[in-house]
Amino acid sequence: MSKPYPIGEANQPWQAQHKQQWLAQQQIKRSYLDDVVTQIQQLSDSFSIIEYGVLEYSHHTYPLFAIKTKNWQEHKPTILVTGGVHGYETSGVHGALAFARNDAQQYETHFNIIVLPCISPWGYETINRWNPDAIDPNRLFYKNSPANESRFAMDFMQAYNHNILCHVDLHETTDTDNSEFRPALAARDGVQNHNWNIPDGFYLVGHTQKPQPDFQEAIITNVAKVTQIAPADNEGKLIGVPLEQFGVINYDGTALGLCMGMTDAPYVTTTEVYPDGLCASAQNCIDGQVAAVKGALEYLIKHNAQ
Template sequence: MSKPYSIGEPNQPWQAHHKQQWLNEQQVKRSYFKDVVSQINALETQLCKEQYGTLNYHNSCYPLYALKSKNWQPNKPTVLVTGGVHGYETSGVHGALSFAQHHVSHYEKTFNIIILPCISPWGYETINRWNPNAIDPNRSFYENSPADESQLAMEYITALNCDILCHVDLHETTDTDNSEFRPALAARDGVQNHNWNIPDGFYLVGHTQTPQPEFQSAIIEKVATVTPIAPADASNQLIGVPVEQFGVINYDGTALGLCMGMTSAPYVTTTEVYPDGASATPQNCIDGQVGAITGALDYLINNH
């Protein structure tokens, strides 16, 4: 367990003034426009850029962009890649962009590809798990979502009216999960905080409704060539969840309102990169995310 969080009272959920206090403490630390939108704009020669919404937060306006195959063909299977649902998880955003820059031209021969590289730009700029309303977008992918980030992404994908074969959602598990984000969550909800053991390496979260163990194994095998795979802890768990196979746990993404549950795709995985490891670098974290996407698509090309 960690020390009590600085906002709120023990065992009492936050009220509006607590959320406002939390929001007042958040600061912009990097630029969505400089880091992300500039790269999206540079990809317009390769992919269609589509604005699927705008987030208006206080004095800030964030356009939301999707990148989509230019040569869209209804007879091709469709793949969805999402990043930055949790804006602080940097390699998810830049892994999606790196895949778009270096690999889309190869894979769009086989697939229609949709990339939502940064679903939560305010979270990216403030290095935050939540949006400004203290809502976690990755627990908000359900009808009438309280998070605009989630609602707008779902509306965009629904409007495309296509069957999605595969969805790869790019995330990180960081040391700040225990130092900041889980304590904040417990304080917000008025419950006792219990930190989890941070896995030392990369792992995947499969969907309990469509676990696809061979698909998950193929991704793990590919990622293992660029970044370490997390071993199970002494209880044969990762983040308190039983390990289903090497490097893989399963969640019911639909019931939990996770991004990976937003479609009915039969092949679904959520990546979890560990950027705080002794051997981790920003580049090999990005490479791990790219390896997960390409590993997933290679598997589908060879087996589907």
Template sequence: MDNSFGYAIGTAGIKWGATEKAAWLAQTTIKRSYLEQVVSHIHALSDNFDIEQYGALSYSPEKYPLFAIKTRDWDNTKPTVLITGGIHGYETSGVHGALAFLSQKAQQYSRDFNILVVPCVSPWGYETINRWNPNAVDPNRSFYANSPAEESAALMKLVQAQQIHFLAHLDLHETTDSDESEFRPALAARDGKEYIADVVPDGFYGVGDTENPQHDFQKAIIDSVRHVTHIAPADSDGNIIGEPITQEGVINYPLKALGLCASVTDALYTSTTEVYPDSPRVTDQECNMAQVAAIIGALEYLKNNH
């Protein structure tokens, strides 16, 4: 294998095959416990919420059950909101921010909304602190028919089973320094492409839908989060992660075309949050609370404007 192109696995310009994917999987290790750090917190919510196991990952079903949490006073006349975290398992505040919202704020907002929360879509990724699943597939690029990621397929099946229209979907993510030190170089190597370095934005930003941007909704989220953490500035070209900003701290992606999780419900209002946990200006708790603030900003906007 030729490692001169900047990643330790593969050969420059050649897509990975089974050998390279196996080599990548072999160097992953378990670094934390999904059952101890996530599932135990989910079960602790059972007095106030309905908890549903909607599947389990085939890699190890006993280690990786998949859970959804629903508000109790469910009423199909109320608008319904989906909150997801841990699509990328290494993005920690997405998982723990969702759990914090459940324990601190969800019951308050259940008077106005049905709320369905899936705090950790990719538990193997959570344990290995990884963006991909064991097959070197990114679940957050796999929300389409016949998905190659069972994490994504299970969530799509759960959403469809609700047989209800979702008004909004908040998908909780992080952008980390490891995006540039590990995950984007690995992606380029896997796909046989050249890795072009980018700048990791210092601060929170949100991602709307190119086809349905909902500028005021995105602004409400940013304005709520700025009370907890700083908002990412644009780079010298007016971009964040290579995309032009549409307003302070907001960029847009074509959700459906990219197979992103935020497209899973066809909701009118969607936002992908991006917390920056590697900033010296924030703590882990502040990152979690930034995710909570993003959800609150979205829900308050919907209460007042929809």
């Protein structure tokens, strides 16, 4: 499916010099300040904007921001929306921002809401899955994480973890998974990649410890109004994982150190949008992300979830 990765030796994990070689090849391709921070700042009249950490990477400084509803009431359950854990997954970042800008306030009657729109800003700027240390923040959401992106987010959310009802984590699966990120991962770890499946459309990853199938179904139903839901492959799988229900697979998010496992929320899901599909556009990918968050919240309201 791909050419041998140009860094490292076949079947041998990368050493420090290989990671440095990889880092030297990365280039800034877009602006976190222009694309993301300016949008966050524009929300300051309607939300509390909190700087929860600063990433320092080779002459680049990235402040990290949380968007928090102003009408905060301790008795209400909290909703967490995260985007940009993988910085290259564009609609996750801009879907989180669109939800905050256009929709979050209408749910303040029922919930407190926190949005972390871009957890990995260096990844956003370089269009990367990893951080500069060649590690994946979305496998490192655990105590004393070696990824500052993950650790800062977890440390910030610790104060709210007692009352989080729902966490929706916004992601994409793109053609570059096969052309770049899966080959790079295999090369870094000295293994062979055997999964080349990229689902054609939107799907969800639920948590095996708290799968909530009705909740996942409600999200899929709402997203289907705006974008295509990915069918399973010929083996009844998505990305090599058996289908649980239409458009849904499950991972153990806690054991794997995924962002969706970072809190004790009983309702969690990870979205996956496919921006490279023939029927996809940047806007309907963002619309799909927003529809996922709204579908989740409408389900919780309808069922009076606590």
